[in-house]
Amino acid sequence: MRPTRIFETEAPPSAFALSPAGTEMAAVFKNGKIQVWSLSGKPLRSWTGGDSPAGGLFYAGERRIVAVTGGSVAVFDAASGQRLLRWDAHARPIGAVASSRDASVFATASDDGTVKLWKGDGTLFRTLRGGPGEMQAVAITLAGDRVAAAGSDTNVYLFEVRTGALQHVLDLDMSCFALDFSPDGRLLAAGSVDGRVTLWNAKSGASIGAPGKYSVPVGAVRFSADGKRLAATGVSINPSTVETEARIWDLSSREVTTIPLGISTWNAVGFHQAAHPVVVAIHDRTISVWE
Numbered sequence: 001m002r003p004t005r006i007f008e009t010e011a012p013p014s015a016f017a018l019s020p021a022g023t024e025m026a027a028v029f030k031n032g033k034i035q036v037w038s039l040s041g042k043p044l045r046s047w048t049g050g051d052s053p054a055g056g057l058f059y060a061g062e063r064r065i066v067a068v069t070g071g072s073v074a075v076f077d078a079a080s081g082q083r084l085l086r087w088d089a090h091a092r093p094i095g096a097v098a099s100s101r102d103a104s105v106f107a108t109a110s111d112d113g114t115v116k117l118w119k120g121d122g123t124l125f126r127t128l129r130g131g132p133g134e135m136q137a138v139a140i141t142l143a144g145d146r147v148a149a150a151g152s153d154t155n156v157y158l159f160e161v162r163t164g165a166l167q168h169v170l171d172l173d174m175s176c177f178a179l180d181f182s183p184d185g186r187l188l189a190a191g192s193v194d195g196r197v198t199l200w201n202a203k204s205g206a207s208i209g210a211p212g213k214y215s216v217p218v219g220a221v222r223f224s225a226d227g228k229r230l231a232a233t234g235v236s237i238n239p240s241t242v243e244t245e246a247r248i249w250d251l252s253s254r255e256v257t258t259i260p261l262g263i264s265t266w267n268a269v270g271f272h273q274a275a276h277p278v279v280v281a282i283h284d285r286t287i288s289v290w291e
Contacts (some may be wrong), residue, residue, distance in 0.1 A: 001260050003281075003288035007041035012284050013266060015057035017065070019078075021225075022272030025280055025287075026065055026078075030055050034065065034081065039278065039289060047081030049074060054198030060099035060106070068094045073108060073122075087122035090114070095136040100144030105161060107147045109135035112291035115149045117161060126164045130157035139188070146202065148188055150176035156190055158202060172198065177235070178220050182227040189230055191218025197232045197247075211249045212256060216242060224271040228252065231269040231277055233261065246279040246290075259290050 013027035026036045028049060034057075035046040049067050056068035064084070065076045071090040076083050090110040099106045104117040111134035117126040133152035140147045140161070156170040156179065169281045170190070178191035181202060188202040195214035200207055211230065219235030228251055234244035246269050247261040255278070261267055266279035271279045272291065279290040 001290065005039075005041055006286060007037075008290045009035070009282075009285045009287060013282060015055065015067075016266040016268060016280070016282055017057040017059055018268040018270045018278065018280055019059045019062055019155060021062055021271065022270040022276070022278040023062075025268070026057060026059070028067055034067065034076065035080070037287075037289065039272065040290070041287070045079075045081055047076070049076065055093060056097060058097060058099075059262075060103040061101055062105050064099075066106075068097055068108075068139075070094070071110070073097060073106070073118075075103075085122050087118070088116070089116060089124075095134060096138040098138045100139045100140050100145070101142040102144070103142060105144040107138045107140050107149070109149050110208045111135070113146065113151065115157075115159075117147065117164075122141075126161075126230075128134070128159050128164055128166075129159075130166070132156055135189075137176050137179045139181055141181045141185035141202075142183055143185060144186060146181070148179050148181065148202070150179055150190065156188070156200075157194070158188070158205065170200055170205060170207075172196075178218055178232070180221045182222055182223045182226055183225055184211040187223070187227070189221040189223065189232075189233060191221045191232055193217045195234065197230070199230075199251075211251075211254065212247055213244070214247075216244050219267060220269055222269050222271070224275050225279075226275060229271070229275070229277070231271070231279070233267045233269045233279065233281075235267065246277075246281075248277045261288075 075085040138151040139142040158168040174194040214234040216234040263280040266282040
C-alpha cells in the first residue's frame with residue numbers, strides 16, 4: 001500500500017502530533033518553531049514556541065497544542081499559535097502528557113515515578129504514585145474521570161481522578177510505551193515494548209486479550225471516535241535499518257488492516273471524520289500520509 005501523499009519539511013522534526021479528529025498535524029523543530037499542516041500537506045500556520053527543543057507534542061482536544069520541554073508544559077491556541085499557558089510541572093523530564101477532551105484536566109508522567117494532575121489553568125491538585133521506576137506513558141478518559149499510567153516496572157496503574165484512589169494494577173509483563181482509553185472510557189489499550197497490543201476492561205481491570213503483536217515495540221495506540229476500531233503503530237528500535245508498520249483492528253470481527261510504513265523516525269495514527277484511519281510516518285524531512 002502506497003502513501004496517499006508525501007511532502008517535505010524544512011528540517012527533521014523534534015516531535016510530532018496528529019489532531020484527535022485527524023484533520024491536521026503538527027511538528028516542532030529544534031529551533032522551537034511549531035508548524036501545522038492539513039492532511040494534504042498544505043502549511044496552515046507556524047509560530048515560534050520557544051523553550052526549544054521540545055521533548056513532546058500533542059493536541060489537547062482540537063483547540064490546543066501542548067509542547068513539553070524538559071519538566072515544563074506550554075499550551076498554545078491551535079488556531080493562532082498564541083501561548084495560553086506555561087508551567088513547570090516536574091523537576092525532572094516529563095515522559096508523557098495527556099488531557100481530557102475539554103483540557104480541564106492534564107496529567108503529566110515523569111521519570112521521577114510520579115503522575116501529577118493539573119487543572120486547566122496549570123494548578124496542581126493531585127500527585128499520584130504507582131510502583132517503583134519511571135512513568136513513561138499516561139492516558140485520561142475523555143470525561144477526565146480516570147487516568148492510566150504505565151511505568152518501567154511493567155505495570156499499568158488505573159486511578160480515579162476525583163479522589164486519587166488506585167483502582168487497578170494491570171500486569172503487562174513488559175514495560176508500556178502507549179496507552180489510550182476508548183471514547184466511553186470502558187476499554188483501555190496498551191502497547192508494550194515486546195510488541196504486544198492488549199485490551200483491558202478499564203472498570204473491572206479484567207483482561208480482554210491481545211488483538212495482535214508486532215516484532216518491534218508499540219509506539220502509539222488510538223481508538224476511533226465510535227470505539228469500534230483500534231489502531232496502533234510500531235516504533236523502529238533502529239530507525240536507520242528496521243522497518244515498521246501500522247495496524248487497524250475491527251474490534252467486533254477482529255479483522256486487521258496492515259500498512260507497511262518502511263523506515264520511520266516518527267509515526268502517528270488516528271481517525272479522520274471519526275472512522276477513517278489516518279497514518280503518518282516521518283523519516284528525516286519526509287512526511288508520508290496514508291488515508
